[in-house]
Amino acid sequence: MSDTRIAQICGNMTYGGVASVVMNYYRHIDRSRFQFDFYSYGPSPHDAEIKALGGRVFYIKPFDRPFRAAHFLYNALKGKDYQIVHSHLNTLNCFTLKAAERAGVPVRIAHNHSTSFPFEPAAPVKAVLKRFIRRFATHLCACSRYSAEWIYGKRADRAFIARNAVDTDRYKFDSAARERLRAELGLEGKLVIGHAGRFVRQKNHKFLIKMMKKVAAGTTSPRPPVLVLAGSGKLMPKIQRLVKKHELGDEVIFLGEREDLDKAYSAFDVLALPSHYEGLPLVALEAETSGLPVVLSDKITAEACVVNCSRLALKAGLWAERILSYKDFAREDASDIMKEAGFDIRLETKRLEEYYTIEKVNR
Numbered sequence: 450m451s452d453t454r455i456a457q458i459c460g461n462m463t464y465g466g467v468a469s470v471v472m473n474y475y476r477h478i479d480r481s482r483f484q485f486d487f488y489s490y491g492p493s494p495h496d497a498e499i500k501a502l503g504g505r506v507f508y509i510k511p512f513d514r515p516f517r518a519a520h521f522l523y524n525a526l527k528g529k530d531y532q533i534v535h536s537h538l539n540t541l542n543c544f545t546l547k548a549a550e551r552a553g554v555p556v557r558i559a560h561n562h563s564t565s566f567p568f569e570p571a572a573p574v575k576a577v578l579k580r581f582i583r584r585f586a587t588h589l590c591a592c593s594r595y596s597a598e599w600i601y602g603k604r605a606d607r608a609f610i611a612r613n614a615v616d617t618d619r620y621k622f623d624s625a626a627r628e629r630l631r632a633e634l635g636l637e638g639k640l641v642i643g644h645a646g647r648f649v650r651q652k653n654h655k656f657l658i659k660m661m662k663k664v665a666a667g668t669t670s671p672r673p674p675v676l677v678l679a680g681s682g683k684l685m686p687k688i689q690r691l692v693k694k695h696e697l698g699d700e701v702i703f704l705g706e707r708e709d710l711d712k713a714y715s716a717f718d719v720l721a722l723p724s725h726y727e728g729l730p731l732v733a734l735e736a737e738t739s740g741l742p743v744v745l746s747d748k749i750t751a752e753a754c755v756v757n758c759s760r761l762a763l764k765a766g767l768w769a770e771r772i773l774s775y776k777d778f779a780r781e782d783a784s785d786i787m788k789e790a791g792f793d794i795r796l797e798t799k800r801l802e803e804y805y806t807i808e809k810v811n812r
Contacts (some may be wrong), residue, residue, distance in 0.1 A: 454484045456526060456554070458536040458545045461513070462493035463706065465680065465807050467733055470592070470613050470772060475502065477616075477798040482516055483805060488525065494708070512541045515665040515738040526552035535590075537693045539563045539565045540578040546585035547734040559586035560611065562728040566748060567724070569650075586780065593729035596751035609804050613731040614797035615786040620673045620738040623715045630709075630716040634702065640672040640776050643741075644753065645710055645719030646683030646724070653746070656723040656763055663769035664701050676721075679704040680711060699707065706812070719775045722746065723763055729753055734792050740812050742775045743769060755790045756783045 459476075462468040475485050475605050486505045487495075496506050507525055510518040514609055526549055527532070532558040534549040536542045540560040549557045559582045579600045579636040583589070591597035597608040631637050642664070644654040659675045668674055678688075678701065686701070692701045707713055710732070714720070720736040723746045733753045736743050743758045754760060757778075761767050786794065 452482060453532055454486060455533045455535055455805065456488060456529070456531045456549075457485050458488045458509075458522070458538060460490055460535065460541075462487065462495055462536050463491040463647075463681075463731070465647065465710075468493065468495060468808065469683050470562065471537065472498070473614060473616060473794050474611075474798055474801055475499070476503065479802060483802065485529075486529075488522065493612060494706075498687060511536065515541065515544045518552050519548045523548040523551050526554065526637055528552075532556060532615075533558065535560060537562060540575045540582070543578050543581035543585055546582070547654060550633045556588065557586050558588045558590050560590040560592075561596050561600040562592050562613075564596055564726045566726045590731070591728070593750050595752060595753045596728035611794075611801055612792060612797050613729045613734060614794040615731070615734050615738050615787060615791050616787050616795075617793045617810070618644055620711050620714065620735050621784045622782040623712060626712040627715040628757075633702075634677070634716070636675060636677075636716065638672060639715060640668070640674040640773075642674060642676045642772055643679070643713065643720045643736075644676070644722065645707075645720075646681040646722070647680050648684040648688060650684065651725055652680075653723045653763070654678070654684065654688045655691065655726055656768075657721060658688065658695060658697065658764065659765045660721065660723070660768045660772070661697055661700060662695055663765045666770055667696065668768050668773060671714075672774075674700060676701045677704060677713075678702065679707050679710060679718065681706050704748045710735065711739070714741050715740055718778065719744065719772055721772065722749065723768070724749060727753070733758070734787065738784050738787045738792075740781045742778055744771055755792070756786045 459469055482635050487499055488507050488509050499506055510521040512518045517771050531554045534554045535558040536545040537560045539561050565575050588613055589601050591608045592613045599603040635738045664674045666805045713734045719742045722745050727749045734745050737756050745760045747760045
């Protein structure tokens with residue numbers, strides 16, 4: 450029987466993003482000492498696994514109407530006798546942790562997984578909300594030093610950095626999986642440019658299409674390029690129309706949601722991630738673990754660049770040139786390098802266990 454049950458407020462629990470980060474920790478944590486309950490916006494692909502591991506799943510209202518959702522969360526938390534609430538909703542943590550305070554939870558951890566950029570429509574709202582987080586949080590946490598500084602300002606040095614760590618064994622390069630998946634998708638003999646992420650403005654899929662036009666126009670290689678997009682989201686139809694408009698139908702593949710991204714990384718030749726902003730992108734770390742070359746937007750923290758990684762300004766021609774430079778790249782597994790750099794989930798989970806224990810005792 451676990452002596453500490455922790456409420457994890459995760460919101461969206463689809464594949465990727467925050468859900469993948471928290472599930473990575475949950476799979477490796479000592480569940481005889483710590484057990485998680487997950488609060489999400491609705492049924493997810495992870496629910497069965499959570500329950501099999503001894504966790505519970507509760508559905509809450511989405512925070513598009515934050516005061517209504519906070520009241521609903523308060524009622525969900527009330528009377529459950531949690532010692533710790535760990536909230537992962539970035540600037541919206543001010544609402545979740547206010548609800549947790551009302552419910553009498555003594556340890557309230559605000560965890561930030563993201564940042565912003567100046568021209569984002571929600572930027573002014575985020576700037577206001579992040580001021581209130583410190584009012585309701587007892588402890589501060591972030592996925593990277595960059596994301597801690599963005600949200601906590603002068604108090605960033607007090608934040609615990611829980612890295613978006615990787616199962617370095619799972620994401621090792623797999624040559625058999627590469628051959629199998631490339632055959633399944635008709636990718637043999639091609640230069641495969643991969644991307645994994647939700648179809649939302651933050652991930653900047655429009656730039657990927659612009660870049661792909663340059664790559665297709667600039668290639669003289671016998672390996673024709675193809676862009677493979679893994680993920681789903683509200684902007685997918687718009688990107689599909691853009692692909693059709695630019696007559697790139699043969700050069701772009703929409704994979705949809707995938708459980709086997711570890712295998713997909715082995716099948717790719719390079720990963721492109723032109724996000725407008727990120728906290729510490731897990732997909733980049735997973736890809737680097739498999740030895741996959743990664744090209745990141747220079748808006749993403751350099752903390753994500755460990756091995757075979759470049760950060761570039763968002764100029765399509767520049768990205769096309771860098772992408773094409775990897776056509777003859779000699780792929781090698783980099784899992785040991787990532788482990789030494791501090792991104793192994795087993796080692797990071799030990800740090801999180803110590804953090805939970807210290808914060809529980811200190812209250």
